[in-house]
Amino acid sequence: MDERDLPSGYRYAGVHCGVRPGRTRLDLALVLSDRAAAAAGTFTQNRVVAAPVKLCRQRLPTRDARGIVICAGNANACTGEQGFRDAERMAAVAAKAIDVRPEQILVCATGVIGWRLPMPNIEAGIDKAAGELSGEVAAFERAATAIMTTDTKVKVSTIHPAGAGYRIAGFAKGAAMIGPNLATLLAFVVTDAAVRAEDLQPITARAAARTFNCVSVEGDTSTNDTLLFLANGTGPALAGEALARFEREATRVCADLARSIAADAEGASHFVTIDVEGLKTDADAHRIAKTVADSVLVKTAIFGADPNWGRIICAAGYAGVEFAEEEMSVWLGDIRLYERGAPLSFDAGAAAAYLRNNREIHIRLGFRSGMGRCTFWTSDLTYDYVKLNAEYTT
Amino acid sequence: MDERDLPSGYRYAGVHCGVRPGRTRLDLALVLSDRAAAAAGTFTQNRVVAAPVKLCRQRLPTRDARGIVICAGNANACTGEQGFRDAERMAAVAAKAIDVRPEQILVCATGVIGWRLPMPNIEAGIDKAAGELSGEVAAFERAATAIMTTDTKVKVSTIHPAGAGYRIAGFAKGAAMIGPNLATLLAFVVTDAAVRAEDLQPITARAAARTFNCVSVEGDTSTNDTLLFLANGTGPALAGEALARFEREATRVCADLARSIAADAEGASHFVTIDVEGLKTDADAHRIAKTVADSVLVKTAIFGADPNWGRIICAAGYAGVEFAEEEMSVWLGDIRLYERGAPLSFDAGAAAAYLRNNREIHIRLGFRSGMGRCTFWTSDLTYDYVKLNAEYTT
Numbered sequence: 205m206d207e208r209d210l211p212s213g214y215r216y217a218g219v220h221c222g223v224r225p226g227r228t229r230l231d232l233a234l235v236l237s238d239r240a241a242a243a244a245g246t247f248t249q250n251r252v253v254a255a256p257v258k259l260c261r262q263r264l265p266t267r268d269a270r271g272i273v274i275c276a277g278n279a280n281a282c283t284g285e286q287g288f289r290d291a292e293r294m295a296a297v298a299a300k301a302i303d304v305r306p307e308q309i310l311v312c313a314t315g316v317i318g319w320r321l322p323m324p325n326i327e328a329g330i331d332k333a334a335g336e337l338s339g340e341v342a343a344f345e346r347a348a349t350a351i352m353t354t355d356t357k358v359k360v361s362t363i364h365p366a367g368a369g370y371r372i373a374g375f376a377k378g379a380a381m382i383g384p385n386l387a388t389l390l391a392f393v394v395t396d397a398a399v400r401a402e403d404l405q406p407i408t409a410r411a412a413a414r415t416f417n418c419v420s421v422e423g424d425t426s427t428n429d430t431l432l433f434l435a436n437g438t439g440p441a442l443a444g445e446a447l448a449r450f451e452r453e454a455t456r457v458c459a460d461l462a463r464s465i466a467a468d469a470e471g472a473s474h475f476v477t478i479d480v481e482g483l484k485t486d487a488d489a490h491r492i493a494k495t496v497a498d499s500v501l502v503k504t505a506i507f508g509a510d511p512n513w514g515r516i517i518c519a520a521g522y523a524g525v526e527f528a529e530e531e532m533s534v535w536l537g538d539i540r541l542y543e544r545g546a547p548l549s550f551d552a553g554a555a556a557a558y559l560r561n562n563r564e565i566h567i568r569l570g571f572r573s574g575m576g577r578c579t580f581w582t583s584d585l586t587y588d589y590v591k592l593n594a595e596y597t598t
Numbered sequence: 599m600d601e602r603d604l605p606s607g608y609r610y611a612g613v614h615c616g617v618r619p620g621r622t623r624l625d626l627a628l629v630l631s632d633r634a635a636a637a638a639g640t641f642t643q644n645r646v647v648a649a650p651v652k653l654c655r656q657r658l659p660t661r662d663a664r665g666i667v668i669c670a671g672n673a674n675a676c677t678g679e680q681g682f683r684d685a686e687r688m689a690a691v692a693a694k695a696i697d698v699r700p701e702q703i704l705v706c707a708t709g710v711i712g713w714r715l716p717m718p719n720i721e722a723g724i725d726k727a728a729g730e731l732s733g734e735v736a737a738f739e740r741a742a743t744a745i746m747t748t749d750t751k752v753k754v755s756t757i758h759p760a761g762a763g764y765r766i767a768g769f770a771k772g773a774a775m776i777g778p779n780l781a782t783l784l785a786f787v788v789t790d791a792a793v794r795a796e797d798l799q800p801i802t803a804r805a806a807a808r809t810f811n812c813v814s815v816e817g818d819t820s821t822n823d824t825l826l827f828l829a830n831g832t833g834p835a836l837a838g839e840a841l842a843r844f845e846r847e848a849t850r851v852c853a854d855l856a857r858s859i860a861a862d863a864e865g866a867s868h869f870v871t872i873d874v875e876g877l878k879t880d881a882d883a884h885r886i887a888k889t890v891a892d893s894v895l896v897k898t899a900i901f902g903a904d905p906n907w908g909r910i911i912c913a914a915g916y917a918g919v920e921f922a923e924e925e926m927s928v929w930l931g932d933i934r935l936y937e938r939g940a941p942l943s944f945d946a947g948a949a950a951a952y953l954r955n956n957r958e959i960h961i962r963l964g965f966r967s968g969m970g971r972c973t974f975w976t977s978d979l980t981y982d983y984v985k986l987n988a989e990y991t992t
Binding site: 253316545 | 710820
């Protein structure tokens with residue numbers, strides 16, 4: 205990545221401010237658009253939502269966003285009215301530091317539930333970040349680093365569509381397999397294309413449905429999950445086919461980030477792609493794919509290199525989708541295990557070796573009811589997963 | 599337990615026949631009613647069901663059942679038409695051995711999915727079991743032992759309601775935390791009361807809803823789950839209040855068996871009771887209780903003695919039930935952690951000690967929307983769980 209990969213008119217910072225006592229890593233990020241940007245967002249479906257999510261929902265979509273402030277280590281969730289005031293205060297402090305209005309700032313958080321934010325540290329951190337804002341790649345990467353919690357890798361993705369005259373850049377933190385943050389997924393996508401807020405909102409929702417909603421590590425849905433899009437219009441205005449292309453390109457950035465999240469699931473030994481096809485609707489395919497992905501029995505079988513296709517079929521069966529057993533087929537990589545309702549004799553040794561020798565594995569479920577399909581990403585369940593989750597202490 | 603605890607007019611057997619190669623334990627059970635019994639059943643909600651479940655569904659409810667044959671080690675699921683013929687054959691062989699009609703026999707199985715039954719072994723086992731049928735306690739316990747797979751304890755429960763003139767006895771195998779059998783739950787309840795088949799069927803369904811449907815180890819729903827009730831009418835005929843009392847007593851037997859299943863979850867270090875109350879409907883309360891019980895993050899926190907109530911609230915939030923965050927309260931044992939939408943300052947050390955020092959723990963979630971409630975039983979998630987599931991090989 206070099207500076208030409210980044211959309212113009214944005215600056216970034218990532219600093220350490222002490223969101224959690226005793227930690228020294230970067231834990232506060234700031235993103236600034238040099239001019240008013242269209243902004244849209246999609247959020248967790250959890251009934252219990254963190255204060256920053258409530259704040260963003262009030263403010264989005266908008267034609268007039270200038271920045272995002274994000275803290276990592278404390279979710280500011282289940283913190284009552286004080287938590288909401290703290291989120292507002294984060295926006296106000298950031299607005300003052302970069303000389304914009306508080307309503308132009310969006311706020312996100314990830315981390316432990318139920319603790320009040322350490323506001324003196326946060327406020328000092330925001331001022332520090334405002335002083336370090338920069339359009340350089342290093343600053344972009346510092347922002348991407350500062351939103352991480354137990355993620356082991358920075359997750360960034362950029363795209364510069366040939367001849368389109370704009371760029372799209374995204375960074376995310378993970379549904380890492382680690383629970384302390386309830387697998388909070390935060391993702392931020394910025395572009396210098398000019399996209400109207402009323403177009404950007406459905407694009408954001410559809411991109412999330414096809415990418416971030418198709419990644420799951422342990423099935424828990426966080427109180428804080430957030431995807432934000434900013435489009436500041438430094439580049440060309442998009443409509444018609446150009447807008448459709450923008451949606452495809454932006455979805456590619458999101459898919460790239462979503463895959464990195466599943467691949468970085470801490471404690472995982474396999475990255476698993478699940479393709480489900482031939483259902484009546486995409487929603488049915490999604491439901492089956494997610495149920496298979498979240499099955500603890502499927503996950504442990506993969507960890508144990510056990511080609512136990514019965515667990516896959518069983519999970520599909522309780523997904524709540526109507527299908528006939530006789531129309532289902534299952535593949536593990538290129539090995540067909542089950543065809544139209546009957547087991548096949550397959551080389552169990554080869555299937556076990558496929559699981560043992562590949563970090564990235566592929567499961568495919570085929571049905572014969574329609575054109576509905578879904579690609580879903582997940583990871584396996586290992587000793588390290590249990591260790592990480594059990595030893596984490598509030 | 600002594601012979602007086604068992605309903606009259608039933609005989610039992612449990613034998614070894616070699617359902618799985620290389621195993622030596624008891625693996626085939628037979629239950630015979632000396633006269634035609636009313637029989638009812640409830641079954642897995644999985645779309646993919648094992649051949650014996652298909653057979654039982656065809657035959658139930660009935661006024662004219664004589665016996666049940668059960669094999670452990672092979673689920674006879676995903677075995678196509680041959681599997682159904684094998685299940686019919688099990689019934690026919692048992693019928694011949696005990697001199698009744700094939701349609702009077704019910705069939706169950708638990709074990710690995712996708713393998714054909716070893717019919718020569720099974721047929722020899724049925725003949726052997728028929729020769730050993732007995733009404734003694736030892737025979738009842740041998741039958742209960744023969745349906746186990748990775749269960750570590752035999753699960754039986756009997757009740758002799760004072761002055762009622764009948765007895766109820768049940769035995770079950772577990773949703774043990776072990777996956778190889780996809781947590782198949784099999785339970786059999788027999789009584790010498792006279793209950794009409796048309797009464798027995800709804801009683802069976804309601805008893806299952808309040809007991810076996812309120813136990814979950816890893817959330818997977820097996821292809822084979824089955825609860826069967828037999829009432830042979832050796833004792834008094836029940837109607838009106840006497841029938842209502844029978845339902846309560848039979849539900850107690852089922853609850854006792856359901857709790858033993860959660861308590862025996864292999865690899866588990868905690869037995870967890872989750873009480874949810876104050877929702878609009880019992881179904882809403884059940885949905886929240888099951889979602890909390892199945893949350894891998896909640897389970898690992900309990901294993902790690904971490905009073906991380908945020909994970910509990912988060913799981914409640916994504917259960918798909920509408921509620922206001924401000925109406926929720928959470929207790930761990932007697933310690934209130936969260937009240938009406940706001941965290942409480944509690945003694946984290948005492949809460950951690952409660953988890954560390956008790957094998958049986960209690961989580962309570964209170965809402966303020968209505969009278970809907972549910973009691974649910976589950977277990978935690980440990981290293982041993984992953985080990986058992988990963989190392990099991992088909």
